[in-house]
Amino acid sequence: MHDIRLIRDDPAAFDTGLARRGVAPVSAELLALDERRRKLLTDLQVAQASANAAAKAIGALIGQGKKDEAEAKKAEVAAIKASMPKIETEAAEVEAELDGRLAEIPNLPYPDVPEGADEDGNVIVKHWGEPAKFDFTPKEHDELGKALGMDFDAAGTVSGARFVYLKGNLARLNRALGQFMLDTQTGTHGYTEVVPPVLVRDAAMFGTGQLPKFADDLFQTTDGRWLIPTAEVSLTNYVQGQIVSEVELPIRFTALTNCFRAEAGAAGRDTRGIIRQHQFEKVELVSIVTPEQSEEEHERMTLAAESVLEALGLPYRRMLLCTGDMGFTAKRTFDLEVWLPGQQRYREISSCSTCGDFQARRMNARYRPAGETKGTRFVHTLNGSGLAVGRTLVAVMENYQTASGAVRVPDALRPYMGGVEAIEPL
Template sequence: MHDIRLIRDDPQAFDAALARRGVEPVAENLIALDAKRRAVTTRMQEAQSRRNEASKAIGQAMAQGDRDRAETLKAEVAELKQTLPALEDEDRALAAELNDALARLPNLPAEDVPEGADESANVELSQWGERREFAFEPKEHADLGPALGMDFETGASIAGARFTFLRGQMARLHRALGQFMLDRQTAENGYTECAPPLMVREESLFGTGQLPKFAEDNFQTTDGRWLIPTAEVSLTNAVRERILDDDALPIRMTALTPCFRSEAGAAGKDTRGFIRQHQFEKVELVGIVRPEDSDAEHERMTRCAEDVLEALGLPYRKMLLCTGDMGATARKTYDLEVWLPGQGAWREISSCSNCGDFQARRMNARYRPEGSKKTEFVHTLNGSGLAVGRTLVAVLENYQQEDGSVEVPEVLRPWMGGAKRLEP
């Protein structure tokens, strides 16, 4: 969400920043709409003030025996009572129109974010790990998985496309990955474990930016609640409508939850395999920090996600996303892409974003700096630490053996009851 006052102060800079994200100039229209709303607000406030003054003057005129003046004032008050509701309705309508227009705009990109229309303009910052050399042709997980307990057919028969039924050792490996990630983020990286709601109210999705623009990407229940597309929604909204003490920051939260996405914007993509599902699990990382700390927190959060990949021995690369590939709420995003030898491609496994005060304004989440009477909006950050299903895919493809078995990474074995291998 953007502050209309900042847009009024420098409309050219606002339009220039949006242009980097491919958005046409909007400042002039927003300022005109805001001016119209403020004019109506002024008229409404003047009418309310005059009604109050006239009402008091009626009593004074009656006390002085001036009935003519009292009657004139009564007529004026009656007229104001007739016109005020219309002004109040117009004021509410214009405020809603302005807020809706602002709510549909993406965040402004940070200055160091590269400009580009799509992922082809993303910038590779680093790579970690050696890609394994296979003495055989490595398989994709969709071909390797079924013999190990990854049942696509049963999942589809129960729930339709983009659902998978995991059995036995495969289900255990999936659970082990989630527990390993969660334990690592809490015990070693300082995040507080949370168990948040999986269904949220509309204002929660609005607060983190999924609504109103991306409603079709989410599932809604019959009573108006929404299934979370990521635990970012529940965790970030934990500070909604709150004024935090300065010494409460930073707040670092994590949760391992199911996530639900309709994938409306991904029709035809990754329909085969376990990469893009309607239901999946993810360890989410959320940070609530002071504005001056958010850039450093972004680097720290991304490092916490990288730490998991390195512990698992999975080769990956770190990408700085361009303006056209970032999510709407982000001002800067790093993607971590893991190497999948079966596909012969890098695939996103974590996305870590600094949202600045964009979400905080939508949620009215603030803090009071030490020694200050005024409040400021916090900065919010979110990232995957990691997506469990995609990590499962990466383990299968990177640790596969020629006989169809899969070696269990050593760091995971305590969560696997000591098992060293998945056998077909």
């Protein structure tokens, strides 16, 4: 959410920031609504002051025996008060229109974010690891998975497209990945593990930017709650409407949850396998920090996500997303893309974004600086995947496959697998 006062102070800079994201200038429209709102509020204050002054004069006039003038003043007060509800209603309507317009506008990118229209404008920041060389043609995960306990047909019968059953040691490997990620983020990187709600209200979805713009990509229950598309929603909204003390920051949360996405905007994409599912598991990372901490925290969070890939020996690259490929709430995003030998390409496995105070304004999440008793500031929020479990399972299957169709278990996961060294075809 944007601060109308900042737009008022420098509308040209605001429009310039939007232009970098391919959004047409809107400051003139917003400021016109803001001016109209402020005029109505001024009119309301003037009317109230006039009514108060007239009411005060009535007693004096009665005391002076000027009954006719007192009656005239009473009529004046009545007329003023009768006009005020209309002004109040109009002011509320204009304010709602202004808030609605502000809620639809994406965050402004940081200056170091490269300009671009789509993923072709993203910039490679670093590579880690070398793709393995196979003495056979590596298979894609869905072809491997059919013999290992991955059943799309049964899932299609029960739930439809974009669902899967995992069985046996493949299911155990999926569970091991989630547990290993949680242990890494809590034990090595100091995140606090949370078991959050996966059903949330409108305000929570609005706070992190899913509503109102992306409702079609979400699942909603019959009682009006929403299934979370990522634990970012539950974890970030933990501070919704709160004022925390500066000494409590940074707050770092992690959670392993099921996530649910309608994928309305991804029709026809990644229909094979488990790259893009309606239901999937992910370990989420969320940080709540002061503005001074957010830059360093973004790098820290990204390194925390990278550490999982490195521990698993999975080659990856870090991408700095361009303005046209960033998410709605982000000011800067690093994507981690893991090498998939079956596809012979890098695929996204984590996004780590810093949002500035954009989400905090929507959630009204603030902190009180140390040593102050009255003033508050908005917190900064960050979120990232540490990692997407299903996509990491894909990466392990494809990078650790053997010519016989088995999948070797990475060393880091063997303690979680009871010593199982390889998953053999069933």
